Amino acid sequence: MRNERYDFLHLPKEFHRQHKSCEFLLYQIEDFVTAEPFKGLRAQTVQFDKEIELSDGEHILDYLLRTDKSNKHDEIITSHILNAVIADSCQFLQIALFASLQQRLTVTFSLIRKPFVYNLLVILRLYLTSDFLEKFIKEDSFDTTGISQEDIIELLNATENLLLSKSIKASDLYDFIFNPALSDSLVNMSNKALHPSTTRNKNNKTEIQNINFVFSTKDSILTQWDYLYRRLPLLLLYLNEILEIFLFDHLKLDNEIYVERLTERANFFKQNNAC
Numbered sequence: 001m002r003n004e005r006y007d008f009l010h011l012p013k014e015f016h017r018q019h020k021s022c023e024f025l026l027y028q029i030e031d032f033v034t035a036e037p038f039k040g041l042r043a044q045t046v047q048f049d050k051e052i053e054l055s056d057g058e059h060i061l062d063y064l065l066r067t068d069k070s071n072k073h074d075e076i077i078t079s080h081i082l083n084a085v086i087a088d089s090c091q092f093l094q095i096a097l098f099a100s101l102q103q104r105l106t107v108t109f110s111l112i113r114k115p116f117v118y119n120l121l122v123i124l125r126l127y128l129t130s131d132f133l134e135k136f137i138k139e140d141s142f143d144t145t146g147i148s149q150e151d152i153i154e155l156l157n158a159t160e161n162l163l164l165s166k167s168i169k170a171s172d173l174y175d176f177i178f179n180p181a182l183s184d185s186l187v188n189m190s191n192k193a194l195h196p197s198t199t200r201n202k203n204n205k206t207e208i209q210n211i212n213f214v215f216s217t218k219d220s221i222l223t224q225w226d227y228l229y230r231r232l233p234l235l236l237l238y239l240n241e242i243l244e245i246f247l248f249d250h251l252k253l254d255n256e257i258y259v260e261r262l263t264e265r266a267n268f269f270k271q272n273n274a275c
Contacts, residue, residue: 017272026090032083118145120239124155157170163245
């Protein structure tokens with residue numbers, strides 16, 4: 001059973017159901033870095049037929065490469081990256097949701113940027129592109145999130161048919177998160193939350209005699225909450241489903257565990273009239 005929230009602090013009642021959905025989906029994402037079935041992300045073992053001979057100061061990962069065991073090397077590195085990126089995203093999202101309850105929406109919009117604008121790209125590139133690991137390991141100037149808008153669209157398109165939730169469309173994900181031409185994309189909204197003035201993008205330009213988010217009125221705060229809770233549940237569901245696809249494949253997990261997660265999710269949505 002998941003913990004049930006009873007104190008919503010300053011969050012208006014009209015957003016309680018959506019907030020509970022966000023918390024539940026985040027609980028399921030947290031399972032990837034805390035629950036027993038996914039322990040293979042946190043600790044890896046390597047078995048050898050005979051005693052190995054490491055060169056002076058040689059790391060076991062370097063040994064694997066030297067002895068033509070690159071597949072095992074890549075498996076370990078992939079697990080390490082996924083575990084770290086998922087844990088990092090959870091930390092940002094935990095505080096973002098709590099900040100929303102506290103009516104600190106500048107903090108919320110600032111914090112949800114990294115999990116979706118940046119960490120999501122690392123996850124997608126790691127799983128969907130063939131050269132990510134090689135560049136990550138060998139190129140000291142490699143930018144894990146430095147790709148074009150066209151490449152972002154291609155990555156999102158590649159995930160659409162993998163999703164269980166067919167209502168989640170790649171075009172919507174791009175518009176909601178990355179589209180620089182839309183003033184309410186997450187990249188633009190979080191830019192406003194992070195910077196007192198935004199002047200480079202005409203679609204995100206700070207109004208005259210204004211400082212981004214600082215002069216929020218009661219009505220504008222309600223608008224920000226409405227925006228947050230219309231989009232964040234969908235983004236968390238997408239992240240959850242994508243990680244399930246990638247991790248169950250990477251860790252070769254039993255399908256029964258996947259069914260248990262789906263059943264828990266379906267029961268939650270049914271009981272809370274959420275989607």
